[in-house]
Amino acid sequence: MKRFTWFNTISLTLGFAFLYIPMLILIIYSFNASKLVTVWAGFSTQWYSRLFNNEAFIDAAWVTLKVGFISSCAATILGTMIAYIMVRGGRFYGRSLFSSMIYAPLVMPEVITGLSLLLLFISIGLDRGVFTIILAHTTFSMCYVSVVVSSRLASFDVSIEEAAIDLGCTAFDAFRSVTLPIIAPAVISGWLLAFTLSLDDLVIASFVSGPASTTLPIKIYSSVRLGLSPEINALSTLMIAVVTFGVLTSSIISKRAIKRQKREEEQAFKNG
Amino acid sequence: MNFRKYLFILIPYSWLVALFLVPFIIVVKMSLSDGVMAIPPYTPYLTLTEGWAGITNFFTNLDFENFIFLTEDNLYWIAYLSSLKIAAISTVITLLVGYPIAYGMANASNEWRPTLIMLVILPFWTSFLIRIYSWMGILSQEGFLNQFLLWLGIIDQPLTLLNTNIAVYIGIVYTYLPFMILPIYASLEKLDLSLLEAAKDLGCNRTQSFWLVTVPLSKAGIIAGCFLVFIPVIGEFVIPSLLGGADTLMIGTILWQEFFANRDWPVASAVAVILLLILMVPIILFQRSEQKQREAE
Incomplete structure (x- = not known):
C-alpha cells in the first residue's frame, strides 16, 4: 500500500502547486522593472532600493519587531507559567475559569478581541501606542504558548522532578535545572509562534494602535487596499525569505538535536 | 509553600x-x-x-435597544447568515481539496514525509496578509489567471474574479488549507494497513475499501479539520475586505465598519456579542467531539 500511485502523485503535485505558485509569482514580480505588477518588463531591483528608502516602512518595521520581541518574551514567560499551573498545579480555587480564559482567546474572532481591548484601554484612560499593542499581543499569544508547552510538560515523567526535590532542590531549583531543560524545545517553539503571531497580526493591532505606532501589517494593509504595488511585492519577498530561512534552520537544528540525544542515549545504554 | x-x-x-x-x-x-x-x-x-x-x-x-436595532435591520441578519454560508461552503471545498493531499502525504514513503509536512506548515508561518495579497495579483482583471486563460483561448474576455465571492472562497481555501490537511493526515497516518488488506481479501476493490474503510477511519481528522476551518472563517475580516466585493457580506467586516466608519460603538459591541453567541454552537460541538475522541482512544 505504501507506494506512489498516479493518484497520489497528481494530488500532491497539484496541492503543493496551489500552495506555492501564488507566492512564487509574488516573488518573481518583485524583480519586475515595470510599475504594473502584472506586466513583466525586465529584471530590476529598484523596488527593493525604494523600499529601503521608504522611511514609513522602515519605521513600521521597527515598531513591529519591537512589539514582536517584547510581547513574545512576555508571552513565553506567562504561557510557560500557565502550562506549569495547568499540568502540575493540581486543584485550586477558580481553576475552571482559568482554563476557559486560556482557551477562549484561541477561538475568539480577532475583531472581537481587538474591540474589547480597545474599549478597556479607553475606559482606563491608557493612551494607545506601542505599549497597548504589546499588552494585546502578549495576552493572545500567551495562550498559544501555554498550549504548546503544556503538551510537552504533560508527556514527561513527574518523578524526575520529585527526585530532584527529594535530593534537596527547592521547587524553583527543580524547575530550573530539571524541568526547564526538558521542556526547552517546546518553550522555544512557543516563543517562535508568539513572535510570528505578533508579526502577522493586523486586526488587533489596528484597534489598539495609536496614530504614532503603525505596525508593518497595518502599513501593508492600507497600501494594498488601494491596489497592487511592486514595493509590497519586494517587502513580501523579504518576509518570505526570512521565514523560510528561520523555519529551515530551526528544523535542521532540531533534527540534529534529536540525533545527538539518540546517540547519547545509546552511549549511556552501552556504558550502563 | x-x-x-x-x-x-x-x-x-x-x-x-x-x-x-x-x-x-x-x-x-x-x-x-x-x-x-x-x-x-x-x-x-x-x-x-x-x-x-x-x-x-x-x-x-x-x-436592549441595540439588539432590537439589529433584529430590525435586515443587513445584520443577512450578514450573519451569509458569514455562516460562506464558512460552510468554503469548509466543504477545503475538505475536498485537502483530503487528497493528506491522503497522498500519508501514502508517501517515510523519507519524504517530514519534508511534505514541513511544506504544508511553511505557509502557515508566512504572513497571512501576504498570502492574501498574492491572490490579488492573480485574480485581478489584468491578473495572471486571466492572462493565462486568454492565452489558452478558453475565454476571450477577462473574467471579473477579484472583489467577488469566488475570490473570497479561493482566499479562504488557500489560507486555511493546512488546518484541514494536518488533522486528516494525522488520522490517516495511524490507519492500520492490515484492515485495507482484509477488505481486499473480503472482495473490496480499491474504491470500495477507500469509502468503506479509509474514510470512516479518518472521520476524527475530517471532523477536526472542518471545525478548525469553519470556526475562524465565520469571524474573518482580512479575506473579505481585500478579496471580497460590495456583495460580500461578512460579519467581521460589518463589525469593523460599525466601529471605524460609523463610529457606533454600542452597535459594534452588540454585533460582537451576537457573533460570540453564534460561535458558541460550533465551539461546544467541537469540544464534545474531541472529548468523545479522547474517550474512544
Whole structure:
C-alpha cells in the first residue's frame, strides 16, 4: 500500500502547486522593472532600493519587531507559567475559569478581541501606542504558548522532578535545572509562534494602535487596499525569505538535536 | 509553600482577568448602552462617585435597544447568515481539496514525509496578509489567471474574479488549507494497513475499501479539520475586505465598519456579542467531539 500511485502523485503535485505558485509569482514580480505588477518588463531591483528608502516602512518595521520581541518574551514567560499551573498545579480555587480564559482567546474572532481591548484601554484612560499593542499581543499569544508547552510538560515523567526535590532542590531549583531543560524545545517553539503571531497580526493591532505606532501589517494593509504595488511585492519577498530561512534552520537544528540525544542515549545504554 | 503557589498562580490569572475577562464584560456592557455623538461615543458611564444613585442610574440606562436595532435591520441578519454560508461552503471545498493531499502525504514513503509536512506548515508561518495579497495579483482583471486563460483561448474576455465571492472562497481555501490537511493526515497516518488488506481479501476493490474503510477511519481528522476551518472563517475580516466585493457580506467586516466608519460603538459591541453567541454552537460541538475522541482512544 505504501507506494506512489498516479493518484497520489497528481494530488500532491497539484496541492503543493496551489500552495506555492501564488507566492512564487509574488516573488518573481518583485524583480519586475515595470510599475504594473502584472506586466513583466525586465529584471530590476529598484523596488527593493525604494523600499529601503521608504522611511514609513522602515519605521513600521521597527515598531513591529519591537512589539514582536517584547510581547513574545512576555508571552513565553506567562504561557510557560500557565502550562506549569495547568499540568502540575493540581486543584485550586477558580481553576475552571482559568482554563476557559486560556482557551477562549484561541477561538475568539480577532475583531472581537481587538474591540474589547480597545474599549478597556479607553475606559482606563491608557493612551494607545506601542505599549497597548504589546499588552494585546502578549495576552493572545500567551495562550498559544501555554498550549504548546503544556503538551510537552504533560508527556514527561513527574518523578524526575520529585527526585530532584527529594535530593534537596527547592521547587524553583527543580524547575530550573530539571524541568526547564526538558521542556526547552517546546518553550522555544512557543516563543517562535508568539513572535510570528505578533508579526502577522493586523486586526488587533489596528484597534489598539495609536496614530504614532503603525505596525508593518497595518502599513501593508492600507497600501494594498488601494491596489497592487511592486514595493509590497519586494517587502513580501523579504518576509518570505526570512521565514523560510528561520523555519529551515530551526528544523535542521532540531533534527540534529534529536540525533545527538539518540546517540547519547545509546552511549549511556552501552556504558550502563 | 501554599502561599507561594497561589502567588505564582495569581500573576497569569490576574493578567487574563484584566486583559481578557474585564474587556469582554465591557463589550457586553457597551452593547447595552446608548450611542451618542461624542468621544467616546456612548453613554452611560458608571460613576462610582455618585454612590448608590449612580449605580441604579447606570442600570436603568441599560437596555436592549441595540439588539432590537439589529433584529430590525435586515443587513445584520443577512450578514450573519451569509458569514455562516460562506464558512460552510468554503469548509466543504477545503475538505475536498485537502483530503487528497493528506491522503497522498500519508501514502508517501517515510523519507519524504517530514519534508511534505514541513511544506504544508511553511505557509502557515508566512504572513497571512501576504498570502492574501498574492491572490490579488492573480485574480485581478489584468491578473495572471486571466492572462493565462486568454492565452489558452478558453475565454476571450477577462473574467471579473477579484472583489467577488469566488475570490473570497479561493482566499479562504488557500489560507486555511493546512488546518484541514494536518488533522486528516494525522488520522490517516495511524490507519492500520492490515484492515485495507482484509477488505481486499473480503472482495473490496480499491474504491470500495477507500469509502468503506479509509474514510470512516479518518472521520476524527475530517471532523477536526472542518471545525478548525469553519470556526475562524465565520469571524474573518482580512479575506473579505481585500478579496471580497460590495456583495460580500461578512460579519467581521460589518463589525469593523460599525466601529471605524460609523463610529457606533454600542452597535459594534452588540454585533460582537451576537457573533460570540453564534460561535458558541460550533465551539461546544467541537469540544464534545474531541472529548468523545479522547474517550474512544
